[in-house]
Structures are given as structure tokens and as C-alpha cells.
Amino acid sequence: MPIITISRGSYSRGKEVAEAIAKKLGYECVSRDILLETCKEFSIPETRLTKALHDAPSILDRFSHGRERYISYFRAAFYNHMAKDNIVYHGLSGHFFLHDISHALKVRIIANMDVRIKEEMKREKCSAEEARYRLKKDDDERRKWGLSLYGRDTWNCSLYDLVLNVDIIEVEKAVDILYGVIEDGRFNATPESTALLKKKALLASIHAIIVNDSPKATVDIKGGIVTLGNIEGRLKNDTDLRNKTAKRLIQAYNIEDVIFEKPVKSKK
DSSP states (O other), X not given: OOEEEEEEOTTSXXXXXXXXXXXXXXXXXXXXXXXXXXXXXXXXXXXXXXXXHHSOHHHHTTSTTHHHHHHHHXXXXXXXXXXXXXXXXXXXXXXXXXXXXXXXXXXXXXXXHHHXXXXXXXXXXXXXXXXXXXXXXXXXHHHHHHHHHHSOOTTOGGGOSEEEETTTSOHHHHHXXXXXXXXXXXXXXXXXXXXXXXXXXXXXXXXXHHTTTOTTOEEEEETTEEEEESOOGGGGSOHHHHHHHHHHHHHHHTOSEEEESSOOOOXX
């Protein structure tokens, strides 16, 4: 079954659309839930993870490999949750992580800045000038984040299957449009797309286990054999750690073997 991922700016009514279409389809609606799952599973502060998924890279780089670790943790939780299907997700990263999953409908919800400013003023009890500043700062942070990690601007319409302006199309009409697209069947899951999503979930889970020892490692699997490449950090020159890591992965994910692209490099 399909997945709907909704990208939105602050106060663009994207959350309303997500919750309404999820209710109409009988799907699970998730956003902050995945953050909480990640925090619980990997024992990290929610505020630190939220910062990693939102703030611009210049801030993240103050932490040692902070971005790689937190994105890895979030990616693992995200893919494992999305593998359940029948989900509406609204939040960061969905359109990037699911860009090649054919049964994921990627949607962008936009709204006029003046409308967003009024909503910000109402909810935060601030001036129009302050509201505009906050919204622009938030939008800029999200764009910088996408450009840094993926080289793509979140405002680039080519990232999405649909872009809906809720100033022109009311929330109810936007929901009807999304419902019609899903009911049409063109975003139904196929054996191939389901298998690809499950593979991504497995590779992301493996990376989340080794990220502390080798933050920039690459992971691939063919025929039940996992290959770890671009190894650095402690895994680069520690044979004992490599053996323990391989054993842990084999037991955790019932894979045949784990191999490293390059042999151990002895310390000078």
C-alpha cells in the first residue's frame, strides 16, 4: 500500500492536510513520533536530535560527527517505520529518503507568507516583523540543511509529485485531491518497491550500529553478504572490533557474512 510524505513550512497548514488525509484513508499519521522512537532506541536527547534534523550544518559541525550520527539514527527509525506502509508522514527528510520509492507519494504544501505571518503572530503572540523574521529563519535553515546533505533545495518542485497551495486550494480540497490520487492506484506498492524499502531499512539499521565507530562508512548487501566500505575511525585498524561488529550484525539481522572492502590498516 502507498506512503504519503508531506513537506511543509511552519504554519502552512501541512499538518492539517496530513492528519485529514490520514483519517480519510485510515492510515497512520506520524511526524514527531519517529523522533521519539529514535531517542528511545538510541538513548539520545530529543533536543539534540531535533537540532540535528533542522539546524544548518554550521551549527551541527560544532559536534564531533554529530550530523552523521543523528541522521543515521533517524534514518534507521524512519525506514523501519515506513516499511509498514499505509502511512502519512509530515516532517523533514521524507521526500529525500523516499525519492526512489515508487509507492511513496511526495507532496509539498505551500502557503502565502502573509498568511503564515498572521498565524505565527496569533500563536506566538509576537509582532509582524518578529513573525516574518522567525519564519524566514526557519525556511532558510531547512533549505541549507537539504542543500548540505543532499545537494537539493527543499523548495525545488521537481522533488515532489504534487505541490499544493492551500491559499488557492482549501485544506478539504487538497485532501480530496490526495485521496483521488491514492485511490487511482498509481502509487500502489509493488514487490520491487517493497523489497527496495525493506533493503533500505536493513542497511540503515546496520549503519546506525556502526556509525559511532565509523561515521562515514557505506553499507551494501548482496546475496545475504554485507559489505562495509569507506571505513575510518576505530574500525579502520582494529581487527578485534571488526570481528565483534561482524558477529553482532550477523546475529542481529540473520545475514550470512560481513566483509570489509579494505583490510585492517595498522597504526604507524
